[in-house]
Amino acid sequence: MSRTIVVTGGGTGIGKAAAERFRADGDRVVITGRRPDVLEKAAAELGAEALVCDGTDPEQVRRLVGELPPEVHVLVNNAGGNTDFGAPDGENDLAALKSNWLGNFDANVLTAVLMTTALAPRLANGGAVVQIGSIAGTRGAGSYGAAKAALATWNQDVAAELGPRGITSNVVAPGFTAGTEFFQDRMTVDRREKLLAATMVKRQGEVADIAAVIHFLASPAARHITGQTLHVNGGALTTR
Numbered sequence: 488m489s490r491t492i493v494v495t496g497g498g499t500g501i502g503k504a505a506a507e508r509f510r511a512d513g514d515r516v517v518i519t520g521r522r523p524d525v526l527e528k529a530a531a532e533l534g535a536e537a538l539v540c541d542g543t544d545p546e547q548v549r550r551l552v553g554e555l556p557p558e559v560h561v562l563v564n565n566a567g568g569n570t571d572f573g574a575p576d577g578e579n580d581l582a583a584l585k586s587n588w589l590g591n592f593d594a595n596v597l598t599a600v601l602m603t604t605a606l607a608p609r610l611a612n613g614g615a616v617v618q619i620g621s622i623a624g625t626r627g628a629g630s631y632g633a634a635k636a637a638l639a640t641w642n643q644d645v646a647a648e649l650g651p652r653g654i655t656s657n658v659v660a661p662g663f664t665a666g667t668e669f670f671q672d673r674m675t676v677d678r679r680e681k682l683l684a685a686t687m688v689k690r691q692g693e694v695a696d697i698a699a700v701i702h703f704l705a706s707p708a709a710r711h712i713t714g715q716t717l718h719v720n721g722g723a724l725t726t727r
């Protein structure tokens with residue numbers, strides 16, 4: 488059966504790879520993002536539909552949801568990133584510090600909260616929500632890590648609320664994953680080597696590694712997995 492999938496931030500990186508994975512099943516896939524050119528190009532490549540939306544803006548999210556098909560089977564809350572990159576230094580400026588923290592909370596928590604809340608009534612029974620967290624949510628990384636931790640905590644509420652309808656909600660928490668715009672121009676050779684050395688499998692994560700887990704969590708095989716955080720990081724961080 489062909490399903491309808493919404494991937495926020497689906498124009499690049501992990502979101503685009505997830506969209507591609509669902510398209511391989513013949514699913515109808517809608518991708519969102521703020522840059523129309525990036526989104527249109529990805530949509531044409533993938534055979535997906537593009538809807539421009541800043542996920543931090545309640546009015547834009549409300550409008551977006553109105554344009555979506557009446558029933559959505561899978562929502563991937565992937566939009567986000569570390570908004571501290573390029574932000575003014577907040578060390579000696581409390582106003583800048585506050586603005587930086589709110590920026591990461593907006594980008595990584597509220598994008599998911601607004602979208603999930605607006606779409607919940609239209610999610611198909613038996614469907615799935617997948618939130619993209621981060622290794623930083625466990626290991627820490629300033630306001631970005633704190634925001635990803637908040638996302639994972641809130642995910643438990645979503646799982647409890649939607650569970651009676653057979654809808655699962657889980658977090659996929661990637662470690663360092665290449666092939667994305669996440670690090671912009673901030674990834675040095677030295678840092679990359681350190682991140683690879685920290686994995687048990689001695690390789691970087693690829694967007695397809697993350698997309699495969701997102702796809703699995705939304706599959707019939709995963710209907711009894713909910714309220715969880717699944718780490719995908721080559722063993723850079725382990726859980727019991």
Ligand SMILES: NC(=O)c1ccc[n+]([C@@H]2O[C@H](COP(=O)([O-])OP(=O)(O)OC[C@H]3O[C@@H](n4cnc5c(N)ncnc54)[C@H](OP(=O)(O)O)[C@@H]3O)[C@@H](O)[C@H]2O)c1
Pocket residue numbers: 495496497498499500501502519520521522525540541542543565566567568569594598619620621622660661662663664665666667668669670
């Ligand atoms: N790459 C990694 O190593 C890594 C590790 C752990 C977690 N993650 C997480 O993985 C997710 C995907 O990131 P990525 O690595 O694939 O990087 P990416 O290529 O920068 O993808 C992020 C996507 O989100 C969109 N986006 C950002 N803010 C948005 C907003 N307010 N509204 C709508 N769309 C928004 C961006 O498009 P526009 O700019 O056009 O809006 C972009 O397409 C993020 O949540 C990130 O925190 C990444």
